Each structure stands twice: as C-alpha cells, then as structure tokens.
Amino acid sequence: KRWVLATSNAGKLSELNDLLGDSGIGLVTQGSLGVIDAEETGLTFVENALIKARHAAAATGLPALADDSGICVDALDGAPGLYSARYAGTHGDAQANIDKLLEALRDVPDAQRSARFYCVLVLLRHANDPQPLIAEGVWEGRILHARQGQGGFGYDPVFLDLARGQSAAELPAALKNRISHRGQALATLQARLAALAGR
Template sequence: MRRLVLATSNRGKLAELQPLLGDAGFELVTQGELGVQDAVEDGLTFVENALIKARHACRATGLPALGDDSGLVVDALDGAPGLYSARYAGEHGNAAANIAKLLQEMRGFGGERRRAHFYCVLVALRHADDPQPLIVEGAWHGQVLEAPRGDGGFGYDPVFLDPERGLSAAQIEPAVKNRISHRGIALARLRQRLTEL
C-alpha cells in the first residue's frame, strides 16, 4: 500500500475516500492524525485552495498528498456560497446556520433560479514542489429545495435535490451518493489517473 496524506482533519472525508482508493493500492491517512494543522485557504478558486492544502500537507509530512476543495454553487447567487460553503453563515462547519442563510438568500426564487451544483476539485501531489499536480474535478447538478429533506449526509445535502431521483442528497443511500456525487465523480477520475501513473 502506498501512503497518501489527505489534506484535512475531517475523518468523514477519509471514510468517503478510503474505500475507493484503498483497493487501488493506497492507504489514506488524514493530516490531523499526523499532527498537521489545516492550511490557510486564501485562494480565489477551488483549484487554488485544493493545491494550497495539498502542498501544505506534503511539506509538513514529506509524503504524497491529496487536497480537495468543494462547495455548493448557486447560479442565481453569482456562484455563492461557492468557496465559502463551509463558512457561509460565518462559523466554519455550522451546517444548520449555512442552510438557514442559503434558504433566506433564496426566498422568492422559483424554477430555474433554484438551479445549483455541487463542485469538487481533487489535487494529488507527489511532493511539495511537484510542478505537475494531478488535478481532477466533478460536478453534481440539481437545485436548492425550499426546505430540508432527509437526515443523511452532511453540509447542504438536506436542501440539494437530485432531479433524476426526486430525492435530496440527504435521502440518497450513501453507496449511491458516493457514485453519483461531485466527489464520487472526481474520485473515480482520480483513481483512474493514479492507476495509470
């Protein structure tokens, strides 16, 4: 097994990523488990933030690293919450507050104006100064519901409708969600590229 540092302290992300990469010969460990603090995400795009995280983890551990940045993009809000999805309401990781703010911002929006997509960028670096990062992306298109539905998943899942299934992301079985979601799509692409390397 080749060891890969996941540039996060979020064990939920580890649980999501490990099954797909484990059988490709990679053992994932979070940077938090190795005593590494989170990087300062001051990029202006998802790609920049994923690179910042991956480089920070590589530099701190000396191991290859995987950085991810993702969020919910709402067209009618000019891309918000976007890069600030996790801290949209001010406090990092407060999903209930973030959802409440999003629903407030979208009051009175109907039909096409509720369109949104989850977006994910994954960056793999062999070392901190790797000039050729492996970059993949994935998107999951849907719309923002007017009220939360379901109690699975995390983040904005309860208010994100998958129109093909007529269910919120929080109502979809985890195995199905991991296959069709923005992160699942990006991971499948990453896995293919990693095995090619």
C-alpha cells in the same frame, strides 16, 4: 501505499475512504499526524486544493490528497461557492449555512433554484511536485425549500438530485459516491494514476 489527506472535514474523509475501498491506498488524516489546517487564501477551488495538498505534503513527507469543494447557486451568482464552508460566518457550521441559504432563496421559485456541487481533487506526489494530478467533478441539482434526509454532510439535506427526486442526504452513501462531484473527481484521478502507472 499511504497518502495524507489534507482535510479536517469528516464527511470528506468518510466518502474518500469508501471511494478508495480496496485500491491499496490508505488515507491518513493530517490532523492525526499533528498537522494543522493550511490557510485557504486562494481565489479558486484549484488554488485552495493545491495550497492544502502542498502544506500537508511538506509537513509529512507523504503524498498528499486535498479536496476543495463547494456548492454554487445560480440565483446567487455562484455563491456560496468557494466560501461554502464558512457561508454563515463560522467555518463548518452546516446548520447555520443551510439556514442562510434557505433564507437567501426564500422567494425564489423552483425553476430558478438550480445549483451544482463542485469538487477539485489534487494529488501531490511530494511537496515540490511540479506536476500535480488535478481532477474535477460536477453534480447538477436544485436547492430544496426545506431539509430532507439524514445522511451525508454539509448542504446534502437541501440539494435535490433531479434524476432521482431525492436529496443528497436521502441517497444511500454508496449511490451518492457513485454520482457525486467527489466520486466523479476521484474516478478521474484514479484513471490518470492508472495511465501513469501503465506508461
């Protein structure tokens, strides 16, 4: 089976490919099919994921998977949240986004640096599918005072996984996938699909 992945984010693509492993589902990116990014005009992660999946399904005729995600910091009232990819102004500039986040939290002590990654996955079987499969995942942690680690993408170098005492960028990719917001969301989505298939 082939699904179009409604993303231009290479980090998401790599993680979702790893997570789908030998499931029999092959992801093809919308970019490789000549589909340009949808405008993310929603006010929630769910809305944006639906917008992206519908756009990709309509343009390609394939089932479409979309991931809308971000990092929510309590001391910043949930920011960057929905705007995580463009927090510092330029879409996808992880260096600038992290710099801005560290600056915003400069004088905030550890006890008040709690944060969570949030991910919504939407699977549309076709563009007019009235019953999208929707799954979410949450990963709790804390914002570090400086970058640690080289792996992952986005905010991973400054996101501390409390249970392991390492940043998301220090965790082996397979471990990050097992515990992350995205890993949890995909596991839930796959369980739903399996339940549907078994009906």
